[in-house]
Amino acid sequence: xxxxxxxxxxxAAAGNGGHGxxxxxREKFKPLGGPDGGNGGRxxxxxxxxxxxxxxxxxxxxxxHRKATNGQPGAGDNRSGKDGQDLVLPVPDGTVVLDKAGNVxxxxxxxxxxxxxGQGGRGGLGNAALASARRKAPGFALLGEPGESRDxxxxxxxxxxxxxxxxxxxxxxxxxxxxxxxxxxxxxxxxTTLVPNLGVVTAGSTVYTIADVPGLIPGASxxxxxxxxxxxxxxxxxxxxxxxxxxxxESDRDPVSDLDMIEEELRLYGGLENRPRIVALxxxxxxxxxxxxxxxxxxxxxxxxxxxxxxxxxHKGLKELSFALAGIIAEARATKPKEEATRIxxxxxxxxxxxxxxxxxDDGIYRVRGEKPERxxxxxxxNNDEAVGYLADRxxxxxxxxxxMKAGARAxxxxxxxxxxxxxxFDWEPTVTAGAEMLxxxxxxxxxxxxxxxxxxxxxxxxxxxxxxxxxxxxxPF
Ligand SMILES: Nc1nc2c(ncn2[C@@H]2O[C@H](COP(=O)(O)OP(=O)(O)OP(=O)(O)O)[C@@H](O)[C@H]2O)c(=O)[nH]1
Ligand SMILES: [Mg+2]
Numbered sequence: 207x208x209x210x211x212x213x214x215x216x217x218a219a220a221g222n223g224g225h226g227x228x229x230x231x232r233e234k235f236k237p238l239g240g241p242d243g244g245n246g247g248r249x250x251x252x253x254x255x256x257x258x259x260x261x262x263x264x265x266x267x268x269x270x271h272r273k274a275t276n277g278q279p280g281a282g283d284n285r286s287g288k289d290g291q292d293l294v295l296p297v298p299d300g301t302v303v304l305d306k307a308g309n310v311x312x313x314x315x316x317x318x319x320x321x322x323x324g325q326g327g328r329g330g331l332g333n334a335a336l337a338s339a340r341r342k343a344p345g346f347a348l349l350g351e352p353g354e355s356r357d358x359x360x361x362x363x364x365x366x367x368x369x370x371x372x373x374x375x376x377x378x379x380x381x382x383x384x385x386x387x388x389x390x391x392x393x394x395x396x397x398t399t400l401v402p403n404l405g406v407v408t409a410g411s412t413v414y415t416i417a418d419v420p421g422l423i424p425g426a427s428x429x430x431x432x433x434x435x436x437x438x439x440x441x442x443x444x445x446x447x448x449x450x451x452x453x454x455x456e457s458d459r460d461p462v463s464d465l466d467m468i469e470e471e472l473r474l475y476g477g478l479e480n481r482p483r484i485v486a487l488x489x490x491x492x493x494x495x496x497x498x499x500x501x502x503x504x505x506x507x508x509x510x511x512x513x514x515x516x517x518x519x520x521h522k523g524l525k526e527l528s529f530a531l532a533g534i535i536a537e538a539r540a541t542k543p544k545e546e547a548t549r550i551x552x553x554x555x556x557x558x559x560x561x562x563x564x565x566x567x568d569d570g571i572y573r574v575r576g577e578k579p580e581r582x583x584x585x586x587x588x589n590n591d592e593a594v595g596y597l598a599d600r601x602x603x604x605x606x607x608x609x610x611m612k613a614g615a616r617a618x619x620x621x622x623x624x625x626x627x628x629x630x631x632f633d634w635e636p637t638v639t640a641g642a643e644m645l646x647x648x649x650x651x652x653x654x655x656x657x658x659x660x661x662x663x664x665x666x667x668x669x670x671x672x673x674x675x676x677x678x679x680x681x682x683p684f
Contacts, residue, residue: 212362212402214266215306216323219273221249221290223327223350226335229282230343241343242284243333247277249326249353250290254303254360256319257296261404263362266295274324277350280332290326290353297360300442304359311358323358327351330585336596346593348585366404366417367535369440370486371472372449373464374421377488379403380518381449382418385528396421409525409532416531417443424467437475444538445531446472446483448511452495461487462502482534485511486527491520564609571620571631572610579606583623583630607636 224246231239252274266272272295278287303312303321312321330348337344370378374396382388386405402417419440440446448468450461465485472478485506487499499515506513512530516523562576579601586597601607610621617636622629 218252218323220324220353221274223329224277224279224287226330226332226347227280228333228347241333244280246329246350247287247289250274252324367414368416369443376451378418412532453489453492491517
């Protein structure tokens with residue numbers, strides 16, 4: 207069976223950052239070489255880009271797992287690891303990106319529109335970059351961050367000016383084939399069309415696109431037949447054409463009740479109330495069809511529809527129909543703000559870059575959340591005591607320890623850094639265990655110092671931050 211693919215799940219995995227390298231310079235007769243471990247390379251991003259020549263999401267249906275390459279680890283002799291390569295995935299114009307819960311993350315319209323589906327991990331700093339006046343030969347390096355891994359859903363909404371809607375076999379594909387150069391499959395069995403066909407029509411000075419939607423049947427809006435999948439494509443059209451079969455052989459159908467059924471499905475689907483519609487009574491080359499058309503025309507016009515009698519087979523009434531559509535579209539275009547040709551969509555990044563929060567959870571654990579603390583934890587090699595000490599220093603300097611103290615944490619309490627699903631949990635050992643009000647940073651005792659205003663303390667603390675810290679925080683490979 208043919209699978210209709212206008213909705214795929216994509217597992218995008220960005221590349222991991224390469225680990226930094228801890229290495230000491232070696233040279234003959236020079237026993238005390240400095241640290242020379244290079245930085246890890248950045249992991250590649252996974253990027254979706256609208257490519258006009260791509261018309262389906264089929265590729266992603268066949269291979270939904272896509273991964274960008276990892277950054278290379280740093281090496282001795284101050285050699286940085288190579289960055290991973292970005293993975294650029296071409297998608298059709300009109301692709302909508304959603305998360306698995308169905309929230310729209312981006313609407314990709316226009317050649318070149320870009321969406322970063324997964325951000326590559328930062329590379330870890332090597333021990334050369336971590337060296338400072340205070341820490342001359344660090345025996346550790348930072349780990350590369352894992353690349354972002356996300357499951358997203360891609361949906362294709364055809365961006366056509368006109369949508370042809372109607373029962374199976376009403377002649378929608380036949381009409382496209384004679385109005386445009388498109389050559390869709392046409393046959394006398396229902397559900398011939400499984401993917402929308404798109405054609406380009408030129409009427410006078412107006413050029414527009416026309417799409418047929420696979421046949422609709424009662425219950426389509428609830429997913430019966432192939433309907434629901436395809437109603438999505440109708441959403442962006444400027445005008446709907448009801449293609450009604452005046453010569454159906456099914457005795458329980460006639461064009462007017464067909465129209466009522468389609469309208470009911472559109473209503474249940476929702477959001478299309480204000481879209482202009484016209485009626486094309488098709489197959490009037492058949493005498494009975496012409497008779498029926500003549501009979502119901504006044505009825506349809508009384509309802510406010512402009513009615514066109516056409517025959518896809520005999521090429522009748524096509525010019526009138528295509529020029530009428532051109533008129534409606536020209537008007538719609540004149541009133542609608544023009545869609546920008548290229549928009550770059552950058553996924554919003556966490557905004558709390560500077561801050562962090564400490565909350566006491568029901569289970570008595572203090573949870574620390576924040577971009578920096580969480581990132582620092584990811585970068586830490588917990589098998590290396592020096593690296594763990596470095597992490598503790600950084601957290602302390604950011605004020606995490608003070609905040610824990612203020613929140614009521616005591617030595618031995620559980621502290622978790624990170625989100626529930628993925629946190630590092632440890633028993634808290636405050637660096638200084640005097641009374642809370644006496645706490646300061648390592649090697650400092652407030653009891654021996656004059657009280658100073660907070661602003662001054664902050665300035666002093668900033669001044670104290672050593673070079674490596676500064677460099678680190680300014681180190682932003684993106
Ligand atoms: N006599 C006559 N037959 C037509 C006309 N238009 C289409 N047909 C026939 O009707 C049948 C269905 O045509 P399609 O164009 O495949 O119909 P459709 O609406 O696209 O059908 P689905 O894709 O199944 O929804 C085919 O056998 C066509 O040859 C017409 O104007 N006159
Ligand atoms: Mg068809």
